[in-house]
Amino acid sequence: MPNPSLPESDRTIITHQSVILRDLQRLIGQANVIGDSCGRAVFEADAYEDVRCTPLGVVMPGSTADVARVLAYASENRIKIVARGGGTSATGAAAPTADAIVVCLSQLNSVMDIDLSNRTMRAQAGITTKALSQAAAEHGFFFAPDPSSAPACTLGGNIATDASGSHGLxxxxxxxxxxxxxxxxxxxxxxQIGGSYLDGAGFDLLGLVCGSEGQFGIITEATVRILAKPEICRPVLLGFASVQAAGQCVAAILKAGFVPTAIEFMDRAAIEACEAYTNAGYPTNAEALIIVEMEGSMGEISSLLSKIVETAKTYGPNVVRVAQNEEQSAAIWKGRKSVFGAIAAENETRWLDGAIPLGRLAEVMQAIGEICARHGLRAVNIYHAGDGTLHPIIFKKDDSTQGREALGLAGEEILQLCVDVGGALSGENGIGLEKRDLMHVQFTQEDLALQKRIKTAFDPSWLLNSGKMFPLAGRNVAVRST
Ligand SMILES: Cc1cc2nc3c(=O)[nH]c(=O)nc-3n(C[C@H](O)[C@H](O)[C@H](O)COP(=O)(O)OP(=O)(O)OC[C@H]3O[C@@H](n4cnc5c(N)ncnc54)[C@H](O)[C@@H]3O)c2cc1C
Incomplete structure (x- = not known):
């Protein structure tokens, strides 16, 4: 007798879970299906830990054919599917629902081919980004996308979120x-979408799939470009007495035509937190610092860095540290790379990800300060300054319910601010669950309707990663007016 107090979908789960798991075992082998509650609980969340829900089941396919069998079965039986790589999504994009099967790609983790003459590499989607880069490095090449989560995130997840990193500039x-x-x-x-060459014929379906957050299908293999490693890479650290001067310096470096591999920005709160944690030698008397990294040949690197320093001088840096060797390079990066460790001891934080036009940095920093002050919160600001990706980390003031709500409200206001100044809801982490209901802020109803039609063309019954990316119908979000 079905329990009438449960919604239809929950009743279906209870009635059919064992049948579904048995069918999946028959399709792809018992060892590749996780049905026990402890095993399923491992997949209840991703790195956005706000949402937790044990899925109906988990499958670990061993081949593309296995994935195809699972999806065809899900389609026939109208079962929801959530693709999962490393589960490092910072937006809840890989978080499951109770009525979904998680398809975890971690067994598909091989490099299939490295073609040095064509500078390409083909690999299975579940390989970690770090393992992919290491495989290329053995031949003097590298895979350029460098998310900080590289040891855990996967190629498939990187494609699904169009991931980037410090070197995205x-x-x-x-x-x-x-x-x-x-x-x-x-x-x-x-x-098979695209191939092993640039710019295939026909519609750019690859462009649609990249960044689609598991909404259009499951990627099982990919061919990517690899690049020859530069001879040398060195950073210079520049400290400034104001955020504005640091922002102007970034704009001047880019306007002068330099192509740094990275320009990273940290405000005073970020400098102090990282310095206290790592003793990297960061200038605690600076209101802001930027790390500018250049690469090139041994012969040209000193002159390139000198030109950056020369350009920066107009903006009065109070600290200039040019790395002279590997050890000094590592010391300059050490503080920036430890930011998550530095704030880990904090009670509860929210890590935000938005994009802003480069020239609006100083005013956005000020507005973030005002938003946080209004909600009684503190913020640490880090920023991929060269490409406009903003990563404020905001801290809860106390353990109360109001404290938790304040984090959410301030986060929404900051993301809306990014859009208001001409930026975007996401710098690199995507939309997922976290920003789903803010999509109205960036997109018109017509834009969203078009996106939904494309989703429906790939997934007519909306079984793939359902409930993410698109605002839930009827839910209104207050839009901040400027
Ligand atoms: C500490 C930390 C640092 C981070 N730093 C960065 C950074 O520098 N740059 C950056 O861009 N991101 C960063 N992220 C976010 C995250 O690591 C990236 O979004 C990453 O690309 C997710 O990869 P994943 O394999 O973990 O995917 P998951 O988290 O498992 O999934 C993410 C999304 O991709 C979909 N998906 C996963 N695999 C597939 C597949 N094979 N086929 C179809 N869809 C799939 C999922 O359904 C989900 O929608 C960071 C996260 C953390 C926790």
Missing amino acids: KYGTTATHLLGVTLVTIDGEIL
Whole structure:
């Protein structure tokens, strides 16, 4: 007798879970299906820990054909599917629902081919970004996208979120390096999209799939470009007495035509937190610092860095540290790379990700300060200054319910601010659950309707990663007026 107090979908779960798990075991082998509650609980959340829900089941396919079998079965039986790579999503994009099967790609983790003459590499989607880069490094090459989560995140996840990192300024996002994918559609069809060359004929379906957050199908393999490693890479650290001077310096460096691999910005709160944690030698008398990294040949690197310092002088840096060797380079990066460790001891934080036009940095920093002060919160600001990706980390004031709510409200206001100044809801982490209901802020109803039509073309019954990316119908979000 079905429990009438449960919604239809929950009743279906209770009635059919064991049948579904048995069918999946039959399709892809018992060892590749996780049905026990402890095993399923491991997949209840991703790095956005606000949402937790044990999925109906978890499958770990061993081949593209396995993925196709699982999706065809899900389609026939109208079962929801959530693709999962490393589960490092910072927006809840890989978080499951109770009525979904998680398809975890971690067993598909091999490098399949490295073609040095064509500078391409083909790998399975579940390989970690770090392992992919290491495989290329053995041949003097590298895979350019460098998310900080590289040891845990996967190639498939990078494609699905169009991931980037500190070096996105020079090298762009994952899309820049993606040549082709094998995509399994919800009805189990295996599509080859793109190839092993740039700019294939026809519609740019690869462009659609890259950044689609598991909404269009499951990527099982991909071909990416790899680049020859530069001879040498060195950073210079510049401290400034104001955020404005640091922002102006970034704009001047870019306007002068330099192509740094990275320009990272940290405000005073970030400098102090990282310095206290790592003793990296950061200038605690500076209101802001930037790290500018250049690469080139041994012969040219000193002159390149000197030119950066010369350009910066107009903005009166109170600290200039040019790395002279590997050890000094590592020391300059040490503080910036330890930011998550530095704030880990804090009670509760929210890590935000938005994008802003480069020239609006100083005013955005001020507005973030005002938003946080209004909600009684503190913020630490880090920023991929070269490409406009903003990462404020805001701290809860206390353990009360109001404290938690304040984090959420301030976060929404800051993301709305990013859009208001001409930026975007996401710098590199995507939309997922976290920003789903803010999509109205950036997109018109017509934009969203078009996006939904594209989603429906790939996934007519909306079984793939459902409930993410698109605002829930009827839910209104207050839009901040400027
Ligand atoms: C400490 C930390 C640092 C981070 N730093 C960065 C950074 O520098 N730059 C950056 O861009 N991001 C960063 N992130 C965010 C995150 O690591 C990236 O979004 C990453 O690309 C997610 O990869 P993943 O394999 O963990 O994917 P998951 O978290 O498992 O999934 C993310 C999304 O991709 C989908 N997906 C995963 N695999 C597939 C597949 N094979 N086929 C189809 N869809 C799939 C999922 O359904 C989900 O929608 C960081 C996260 C953390 C926790």
